[in-house]
Amino acid sequence: MRNARLADHDHLPVDVLPIGTRYPPDFLLARHRHRRAQLLYGATGVMLVETDEGSWTVPADRAVLIPAGVEHEVRMLDVTTWSLYVEPDAVPWWPTRCTVVEVEPLLRELVRAANELEADYDVDGRDGALVRLVLHELQRVSPLPLRISLPPGAPLRPLCRAYLAAPDVAVSNADWARAAGMSERTLDRSFRAATGMSPAAWRARARVLASLPLLRTCTVTETAGRLGYASPAAFTRAIGRNPSSFRGAPGD
Structure with a gap:
């Protein structure tokens, strides 16, 4: 249907x-x-x-x-x-x-x-x-590691959702701590408890996931540059495979 x-x-x-x-x-x-x-x-x-x-x-x-x-x-x-x-x-x-x-x-x-x-x-x-x-x-399919945890509520969840929508390598823990109204130490402790990752590691993973929509219309080099990777090779290492493989087969 x-x-x-x-x-x-x-x-x-x-x-x-x-x-x-x-x-x-x-x-x-x-x-x-x-x-x-x-x-x-x-x-x-x-x-x-x-x-x-x-x-x-x-x-x-x-x-x-x-x-x-x-x-x-x-x-x-x-x-x-x-x-x-x-x-x-x-x-x-x-x-x-x-x-x-x-x-x-x-x-x-x-x-x-x-x-x-x-x-x-x-x-x-x-x-x-x-x-x-x-x-x-x-029953034979292989899972892909394309998931990222989200904190359950404010102020951390809105920060994460905003970052997923517009990732920026220049964002720091200090920026997030100010936005959340807490110290960097409290931010780190709360974030790890909610997601199992440090804020910096979470943002790095978020940038990998954010690259996949960009690859629809941008080259690998353009995508790597927009997300702050030093080179296309660094981007490829971060994503764990040839980024072009995520472009998919032609649909109907």
């Missing part, structure tokens, strides 16, 4: 509902939750997923597994999605927190084909076999 409303079909007696959607540029899907678990695959663009506990960056041609009942919002940056909404009892192995995963070519084509199905597809015929194969392949 394409551009359909989940609420109009959630009652159907099928374990998996495939729904593909094309979103306007820079579209915010406001905070919500689903009764079903969700595979949210981005055929194009970059998705920024946020829950109470953290933020996930999902480059093109990757997916995020969202557990049933977890409140989340998604910012869609030029995104076309292929989603599968899955009855929780059908996937007892589903992760308990959002997880970004690699999507190998076979799974990609299976999810694409599933999103062409009608709402009342034949669960006992070829269509049902296709969907069951998708679930089998999903």
Whole structure:
């Protein structure tokens, strides 16, 4: 199905509902939750997923597994999605927190084909076999470390959200301490308790994640320069792989 409303079909007696959607540029899907678990695959663009506990960056041609009942919002940056909404009892192995995963070519084509199905597809015929194969392949996916923790409340969470939206290598602990109205020592202690990372390490990781949307329109050299890396090679070391691999496969 394409551009359909989940609420109009959630009652159907099928374990998996495939729904593909094309979103306007820079579209915010406001905070919500689903009764079903969700595979949210981005055929194009970059998705920024946020829950109470953290933020996930999902480059093109990757997916995020969202557990049933977890409140989340998604910012869609030029995104076309292929989603599968899955009855929780059908996937007892589903992760308990959002997880970004690699999507190998076979799974990609299976999810694409599933999103062409009608709402009342034949669960006992070829269509049902296709969907069951998708679930089998999903159990083989590899997770990607594209998550960053977020503090639970003010004043630290607003600072982190603002930094994710506009990362700046010049921002220091002193800047954050002044904005939060606390000493640098208190900031460091509170931040480590909330995220498990120092503020400086958190900002460094945030810059890596912020690079993925930039790579949609900027070269590796331009992206490295905008985020304060000394060279494209330093940026590549920070990201842990060839940055061009995050551009994704062409969508439809």
